Amino acid sequence: xxxxxxxxxxxLLAILLSACxxxxxxxxxxxxxxxxxxxxxxxxxxxxxxxxxxxxxxKDQPPSDTSSSDEYIELSAADELxxxxxxxxxxxxxxxxxxxxxxxxxKTQELxxxxxxxxxxGFFWSRLFPIQTYYDGSLEVAEEGATYTVSLLREGGIDAKxxxxxxxxxxxxxxxxxGETYSRSQDSILVEWLPFGADVQVExxxxxxxxDGSVDSYTTTQAVxxxxxxxxxxDLMSDNLSGSCSTSLTLAKSRLGQPDPAFVGGFxxxxxxxxxxxxxxx
Amino acid sequence: MSxxxxxxxxxxxxxxxxxxxxxxxxxxxxxxxxSGSPSDSNYSSGPFANGAVGFSEQGWQLRLGYMHLDEFExxxxxxxxxxxxxxxxxEIVREIDAxxxxxxxxxxxxxxxxxxxxxxRTLSREEEFAPFAELALVKxxxxxxxxxxxxxYMKDVSGSDISNYFLGFRFSFR
Numbered sequence: 001x002x003x004x005x006x007x008x009x010x011x012l013l014a015i016l017l018s019a020c021x022x023x024x025x026x027x028x029x030x031x032x033x034x035x036x037x038x039x040x041x042x043x044x045x046x047x048x049x050x051x052x053x054x055x056x057x058x059k060d061q062p063p064s065d066t067s068s069s070d071e072y073i074e075l076s077a078a079d080e081l082x083x084x085x086x087x088x089x090x091x092x093x094x095x096x097x098x099x100x101x102x103x104x105x106x107k108t109q110e111l112x113x114x115x116x117x118x119x120x121x122g123f124f125w126s127r128l129f130p131i132q133t134y135y136d137g138s139l140e141v142a143e144e145g146a147t148y149t150v151s152l153l154r155e156g157g158i159d160a161k162x163x164x165x166x167x168x169x170x171x172x173x174x175x176x177x178x179g180e181t182y183s184r185s186q187d188s189i190l191v192e193w194l195p196f197g198a199d200v201q202v203e204x205x206x207x208x209x210x211x212d213g214s215v216d217s218y219t220t221t222q223a224v225x226x227x228x229x230x231x232x233x234x235d236l237m238s239d240n241l242s243g244s245c246s247t248s249l250t251l252a253k254s255r256l257g258q259p260d261p262a263f264v265g266g267f268x269x270x271x272x273x274x275x276x277x278x279x280x281x282x
Numbered sequence: 283m284s285x286x287x288x289x290x291x292x293x294x295x296x297x298x299x300x301x302x303x304x305x306x307x308x309x310x311x312x313x314x315x316x317s318g319s320p321s322d323s324n325y326s327s328g329p330f331a332n333g334a335v336g337f338s339e340q341g342w343q344l345r346l347g348y349m350h351l352d353e354f355e356x357x358x359x360x361x362x363x364x365x366x367x368x369x370x371x372x373e374i375v376r377e378i379d380a381x382x383x384x385x386x387x388x389x390x391x392x393x394x395x396x397x398x399x400x401x402x403r404t405l406s407r408e409e410e411f412a413p414f415a416e417l418a419l420v421k422x423x424x425x426x427x428x429x430x431x432x433x434x435y436m437k438d439v440s441g442s443d444i445s446n447y448f449l450g451f452r453f454s455f456r
Contacts, residue, residue, distance in 0.1 A: 092405070095406060095408065098365055098396055098408060101406070102356060102363050103322075103324050103356055103363075105405065106400065
C-alpha cells in the first residue's frame with residue numbers, strides 16, 4: 001500500500017525534473033545517424049567581401065516554433081561542419097608548394113563552429129531559429145557566381161559532404177538613394193537594383209524606427225528578378241508610426257541549392273543582401 | 283675513469299664503429315637555437331633548433347645533424363594554419379682560421395619532412411631533399427667548448443626558401 005501511494009509522488013518529481021531540464025538540454029550528434037539529421041543551411045553575402053554561413057541541425061524534422069530544445073543537435077567531438085568555396089575537406093589533397101597551397105586552403109575552407117546562442121531574432125529570410133543551438137562561420141567571397149559547399153564530416157558515421165548552393169550575383173541598389181525622404185501615406189517607392197537576372201527570388205523588408213521608439217516592418221516577395229520592386233503608397237503605414245522616421249530597405253536575392261542526400265532532409269539557400277536607408281514621414 | 287678521459291674514449295669507440303676513417307679526427311657536438319623565416323612573406327618566423335655530431339680533420343668537418351623548424355604561422359588569416367619542418371642532414375664544412383675567430387662555410391643536403399596543418403589537423407606531409415648552405419663564426423672559449431653564431435639558408439623546402447639565424451655552442455673532443 002505504501003508503495004502505491006508513493007508512485008504519484010515519484011512520477012511528479014520525474015515530470016518536474018524533466019521540465020527543468022528541457023529548457024537548456026540539447027542532443028549530441030554522437031548517437032544520431034546521418035539519416036536522422038535534418039540540416040538547415042543558409043549563406044549570405046552583404047557586399048562586405050565575406051560570405052556568412054549558418055547551420056542548424058535538428059532531429060528528423062526541420063526547426064520550427066514547436067521544436068523543443070532537445071531536438072536541436074550539438075556536434076560531438078567526432079563530427080565537424082566545414083564550409084568551402086572549393087573541394088570539401090574530406091577529399092582535399094594538397095601537394096607541391098605547401099606554403100602557397102595552405103594559404104589557398106585558409107581562404108577557401110572554414111571550420112564552422114558554434115554553440116547554443118541566445119540571439120532573439122534572425123534575418124527576415126531565415127529559417128534558422130537562432131535562439132537554439134546553431135553553427136556559423138565565414139569565408140572570403142569567391143568569384144562571382146561561385147558554388148559553396150557545406151560538409152558534415154563524421155568519424156564512424158556516414159558523411160554528408162556535399163550540400164551545395166550557388167550564390168546569386170552581387171548587385172547594388174540604385175534607387176532610392178540613401179537619405180531621400182518619402183511620405184508613408186502618399187508616396188510610392190520604386191526600389192531598383194542592378195544587375196538583375198534569372199533563377200532567384202527577391203524579398204524586401206522595410207524596417208521603420210521612429211524617435212519615440214516605435215517600430216514596424218513590412219515584407220514583400222517577388223518570384224522574378226526584373227530589377228525593380230514597387231512599394232505602394234500606404235504599404236509602410238502603421239498606426240504606431242508617426243512623424244519623421246528612419247526606414248531601412250533590405251533587399252535579398254535568394255537561390256536554393258541541393259542538400260546532401262545522406263540527410264533525412266535538408267534545406268540550403270544562398271542570399272545576396274543589400275540595404276539602403278531613407279527617411280519616411282507621415 | 284675521469285669524465286675528461288671517458289668522452290674521448292667513447293668518441294673513439296663510436297667512430298671506430300661508424301666511420302673508421304675519422305677515428306683520429308676530432309669529435310664535435312653542436313647545438314644551435316635561433317629563428318627561421320620562410321621567403322613566403324605570408325608566414326611568420328618560427329623557432330629554429332638543430333643538433334649535430336661531426337668529425338673535424340685538417341680543416342674539414344663532416345656533420346650529421348637534425349634541424350627542427352617549428353610552426354611558421356600563416357598571418358593572412360585568423361584561422362590556425364601552420365607549416366613545420368623536420369630535417370635530418372649531412373653537411374661538409376670548411377674551417378677557415380682567422381686568428382681571433384674561426385669562420386666555417388658549409389654545404390649540405392637535408393631530407394626535409396614538411397607538415398602543413400590547418401585547425402590542428404594535418405593536411406599534408408611532404409618529404410624531399412633540400413640543399414642548404416651555412417656560414418658560422420666560431421669562438422673557442424677553451425679546448426673543449428666554443429660559442430657559435432651563424433646563418434643557414436635552405437633552398438626550396440616545399441615551395442619556400444628558409445633563412446635561419448642562430449646562436450650555439452660546440453663541444454670538441456680531441
